Amino acid sequence: MSATLTHPVDQVPMPENQGESYLTKGKGVMSWLLTKDHKRIALLYLMSITAMSLLGGFFAALIRLELITPGGDLLSAESYNKAFTMHGVIMVFFVLIPATPAVLGNFLLPIMIGARDLALPRINLLSWYIFIIGAAFTLYSMISGGVDTGWTFYTPYSSTYANSAVITAALGAFISGFSSILTGLNFIVTVHKMRAPGLTWFRLPLFVWGNYATALVQILGTPVVAMTILLVAMERLFGFSFFNPNTGGDPILFQHMFWFYSHPAVYLMILPAMGVISELVTCFSRKRVFGYSFIALSSVAIAVFGFLVWGHHLFVSGQSVYGGMVFSVLTFIVAIPSAVKVFNWTATLYKGSISYEAPMLYAFGFFGLFLIGGLTGLFCANVAVDVHIHDTYFIVAHFHYIMVGGAIMGYLGGMHFWWPKITGRMYPETAGRISAIFVFLGFNLTFFPQFLAGYLGMPRRYHAYPEEFQIWNIMSSAGAVVLAIGYTLPMIYFTWSIFAGKKAPANPWGAKGLEWTIPSPPPMENFETIPVVTEEAYAYAPEEDEEHEVNHHV
C-alpha cells in the first residue's frame, strides 16, 4: 500500500528499532489511566466492554432460564421485567454500540490512515471516562432496585408510573451517549484531516468508510435520544410534563424522538461490523474487493436512509396510516444498500483463493446471520405483516440476528483478525475455528426457534407463556448454552495467548493495509515516518496477474 511496500508482503522483515511497543512504553496503572494513546484507550474500552458484556450475558442467562418452563417459577413478573431491561440497557448502550468503533476503530483507524494518533487524543480519553461514568450510573440503578421499563423507556410508564430506578438508568444511557458522540466526532475529524499523503478518500480501507458512516450516525442521532431521555428524567425528577397525557402531553412523540436515534443505532452497530467483514473477505480471498466504491458509498447510504425509517417502530402505536405507508417504503429502500454490500462480498469470493482461518469463519457466519436478519427485516417493514408480528418473539429474533448475530460476528471476526496486531501474539487457530462454529450454531439454535414461536403468537416481555410454546423455548435456551460456550472460548484463549501465545509477525495474514506494515504490537507513535500511499486499497492481485490483465486490455 505504501511506498515502503514494494516487495511481496510476506517477505517484509519485522521492522526493527522502530521505538518501543505501546504496551511496554510507560509502566504503571496511571500510565494507562491517563494515556492519550489511541491504542491504549482501545484496550481500556476492550476491558470495560467485555466486563459489561459479561453482566449483560448474566441477565440473558436469567431470561433463558426462566423461559425453559411455561410457568413463572424462577423470577417473578417484576424481576423478569428488570432482568430483560438490564439486559437490554447494558447490551445496547454499553456493548453493541461502542464495541466495534471504540475498540477496533480506536485502535485501527489512525494506523489505517497513516496517522500517529486520532486528531483529538484528549477527547478520546475523555470519551472513555464518560463511558465509565455512564456505566457507573447504570450499575447503580441495578443495585438500587433495578429498572423495569424495558431499554426503550417508553412513556408514560417510564415517566409517570414505573416504580423503579428509572432516573439513574436514564442518566446512565444519557451520559454514555456523549461518549459515543465524542468518539464519532474524533473519527470524523481524523478521517478528514489526518490522512497520510496520497491516501485519497477512495483509497481508504473499507473499515474506515464503515466507521466514518457510523460516526455520522453517532453525531447526528445520539444527541436527539440524549435529549429525549433527559426529558423523561426531568419529568420524573421535577414533575415537569413533556409526555404526560394528564396535561395533554403526547407519549407517541416520545416514541418518535426515541426511535429517531434508536433505529439508526442499529446501523451504528452493524456498519463498523460490515467494515470489518469487507476487510476479512478481501484478505482471505486474496482478491481485490469487488465494487470498492459501491461498498464504501453503500455505508454512507445506509447511514443516510437509516435516519428516515424510525416510524416503522410505530406501525401499531397510533401513527397515521399514511405515515406508516411512507415509513414502510423507506424501510424497504434501506435493504438496497445492504444487499449491495452482500452481493459485492459474494462477488469478491468468486474465483478467490479462499482460506478458512477463524476470522473468515466469523465472516461466513456474519453472512448467514445478517442474511436471515436482513430478510426477516423486510417482513417487519411490511405494515400488514408487522401488525401480526409486532411485539412478538419474531421481532426479538429479528433484531438479535442483526444487532447481535451480525454486529458481534463482525466484532469477533475483527478481534481475531487484528489480535496479533493488538497484542503481538497469535491466538490458537483451532480454538478460534471451534469458537466461530459454536457461535454460529449456538446463535441459530437460540434465535431461529424464536421466529417460529413469535410467528405463532408468543409475545415478548412476559415471564410466563402458554405450554404450546415450550418446545421452542427449550430449544432456544439450549442454544443459549452453546452460544455462551462460543462467546466464552475467545475470552479464555485470548487471555491465554497474551501470556503463552506464539509471537506474531508484523503481517501474519499476508494482508494489505498500513497497519500490517508496522510491527506487532505497534510502537507508541505508530509510524517512524509517515507513509506515502501510492496504491488503492486491497491490491491483492499478484503482479503477474496485473500484467496479464494489462496485456488483455491492450
Add this chain to the structure above:
Amino acid sequence: MSSQALEQSSAHPANPNFQHQYEDLQQQYSSTTFGMWVFLVQEILFFGSLFCAYAVYRSMYPEAYSAASHHLNVALGTFNTVVLIGSSLTMALAVRCAQLGRNKGVFGYLLATFMLGNVFLGVKVVEYSDKFKHHLVPGPNFAMGGPYNEQAQIYFSMYFAMTGLHALHMIIGAGLLIFFMWKAYNNTYSTDFYGPIENMGLYWHFVDIVWIFLFPMLYLIH
C-alpha cells in the same frame, strides 16, 4: 516523496502548544477548528429535539402557548438579549486580539464576556424565582389559572428545559472563559497559535444564537 515526509515529521514546530500527532501547526489548527464545528452540529441536534417538541406542542395547543407566554417578562428578556449580543461582540474582539497575539487584550475581552455572561445568568435567576413565586413551575403546585391550566404546564416545562439547558451551556462557557483567561494571562497565544480562542468564540456565539431563537419563540410569539 518519503524523504520529504521524513523531513516534515522530524521538523516539529517548537511551539509548546504543538501536539505530537499532527504534522504542523496548520494541521492542528484546521483539525481542532473542524472538530469544534462538528461538535456544534451535534449541539444543533441536541437543541433541535427540544425545538421539535416545542413546535409539535405549539401546533397542538396554540391557545395554551399564547396564554402562558404572556406570563414571561418581555422587558427582562429584551435586556438579556442585548447583554448576550454585547458579550458576543466582546468575544469576537477577544478572538481578534488572539489572532494578533495580544494576550492582554484577550484577557480583558474574555473578562468582559465573562461579566456579561454572569449578568445574563443573574437576570435569569430573577426570572426563575419570579416563576416560583407565581406558581408557574410545572408540577403539583402549578397554578396559572384560566382555561388552559393543564396544557400551560407543557409550555412552562419547555420553557424551563430550553432556557435551563441554555443556561447550563452558559455556565460551562463561563468556566471555559476562566480557563482561557488564565491561559492568556500566561501569554499562551501568538500569531501562529490562537485556535483555542477561536473555538471558544464559536461555542460562545453558538450559545448566543440559541438564545436568539429562544427569545422570540418563548417571549414574543403570543
